Amino acid sequence: MTNAVIPDWNAFGLLPPIDVGSPTSFHRSPYSVSLKDIVMRFSTSPERQAILRGFLTYRKALHRMGLNSGFQWLDGSFMENVELLEKRQPRDIDVVTFLYTPENFEPSASDLTVFDKSFAKSQYKVDAYLVELNEISPAQLVEQSAYWYSVWSHRRNHVWKGFLQIDLHPAEDAAAFALLENAETTGITP
Numbered sequence: 001m002t003n004a005v006i007p008d009w010n011a012f013g014l015l016p017p018i019d020v021g022s023p024t025s026f027h028r029s030p031y032s033v034s035l036k037d038i039v040m041r042f043s044t045s046p047e048r049q050a051i052l053r054g055f056l057t058y059r060k061a062l063h064r065m066g067l068n069s070g071f072q073w074l075d076g077s078f079m080e081n082v083e084l085l086e087k088r089q090p091r092d093i094d095v096v097t098f099l100y101t102p103e104n105f106e107p108s109a110s111d112l113t114v115f116d117k118s119f120a121k122s123q124y125k126v127d128a129y130l131v132e133l134n135e136i137s138p139a140q141l142v143e144q145s146a147y148w149y150s151v152w153s154h155r156r157n158h159v160w161k162g163f164l165q166i167d168l169h170p171a172e173d174a175a176a177f178a179l180l181e182n183a184e185t186t187g188i189t190p
Contacts, residue, residue: 006033006041006164013081015162017153029153029162030073035172036179038164042078043183047089051078052180054125055093056173061114061124062097063170065107070099070133075152075163092121096129096148099168 010016019027039056043049062068076094083089113119120128131144152163182188 006031006037007162009081012159012161013085014155014159015079015164017160017162030149030165031162032071032165035166035176038074038166039176039179039183043180045083045089046184048078049180049184051090051093051125053184054123055095056177056180058095058114058120058124058126058128059168059170059173061111062099062168063173065111065114066102066105067097067099068169069102070097070168072097072166072168073148073152073163074166076127079163080155080161092125092127094127094129094152096131097168098131098133100134101132 007016007019015029015031017029019025039052043052059072073096074093076090076092077086078090078093080090113123115128115130117128120126129148131141131148133141136144153160155161
């Protein structure tokens, strides 16, 4: 999948669910973007930078276990202009990781904490969910995809919104960390 530009927030302060100029095109939510694009677009405040640092550290923990194949869907107030919508900073980032576990995958007891929702939220500022692609049937995959799409394609007030998709592979992580560190140090969004 090619990476798209992250669309601007619409008049509702949300990522648009579709390309309004071409509503039946494949350019729609979830928008497949780069990890660097996420950092460049959303590292606009110290609170957002802390969430991004937690998210990148969460990814690093997954990679350390050999979990490098798959993709992540990103959503929640972090993907919204929540500062305008609700007059507050985002508190975390919502992430569903669709991944393939390696053959003979045996995480250590300390590695398992990354899969604990409470730990992930407190340690990484990630509201984390996991779908093991090689452990479910095609029917279950359709069910999981439909579930997450239907949950994330609307706000609680029923307004349609979009969300983002990034590759799980760590190829861009070092560059994303560098961009984030520059934003944290200079106070200037990349």
